Amino acid sequence: MSGFRHVVLIEWAEGTTTSQQEEAAARLAELPGLIPEIRSYSVGGDAGIDEGNADFVIVGEFADQAAYETYRDHPAHRAVVGEYIRPFLARRAAIQYEL
Amino acid sequence: MSGFRHVVLIEWAEGTTTSQQEEAAARLAELPGLIPEIRSYSVGGDAGIDEGNADFVIVGEFADQAAYETYRDHPAHRAVVGEYIRPFLARRAAIQYEL
Structure with missing residues (x-):
């Protein structure tokens, strides 16, 4: 099945609580x-x-690159990243690729 | 669909050629x-x-953790990692999780 996949691996900062991780x-x-x-x-x-x-x-997973970019730039996505991920982030690795 | 997923993100070492990446x-x-x-x-x-x-x-993706571990320890997998990935590896991030 064709499509476009976005993958992120995250390491939480020391002290990030389990409930903060669950909230994210x-x-x-x-x-x-x-x-x-x-x-x-x-x-x-x-x-x-x-x-x-x-x-x-x-x-x-998205139909294509344009759909991924809509997700990436969407206010709802940016809000979750800004409030529930970035403050607790130690390390992040990511990729996007064609399926 | 339940199952068990293994995800690896790789950064190639400087000088790794396109054909070495394609071979991997x-x-x-x-x-x-x-x-x-x-x-x-x-x-x-x-x-x-x-x-x-x-x-x-x-x-x-695997049916369960045990199937993943069979893959991880399989000689064919170890051979590919040893010969075509590890020599060209700058950084690796990985995770396994329940679907």
Whole structure:
């Protein structure tokens, strides 16, 4: 199935509480209901089986690059990132690629 | 759909050639034919639209954690990582999570 995927791996800053992490996940999970360009959206915490992993992941799928850019620039997405992720962020790695 | 997802973001070392990157992608793409535990497998290079992104991504999906661990420890997977990825690796971020 063709499409466009956006992947983000996050390491939380030291001291970020479990409830702050859960709040971020909950807010992100609301975005598919607010941004119709999201075709599928999956967030989760590391399963804890391999050493040195990131803490949290976001995988979003879109019909194409333009749909991803609408999501990326959408006020609802920017608000969640600004309020629930960026303040608690130690490290972030991301990519977008054609499926 | 339940399952278990493995995500890796890679930054290639400076000087890694395009053909070395393509060879890594091609070898990885052979793994689903060699490791039946792989339910779906997607690799790709960054689309180049956002600043500061990783270069390359691997997203593998498995029925469960045990199937992922079979893949992780499989000789065919270890051979590809050892020969076509690790020698060219600048940075790696990874996670595994329940879908």
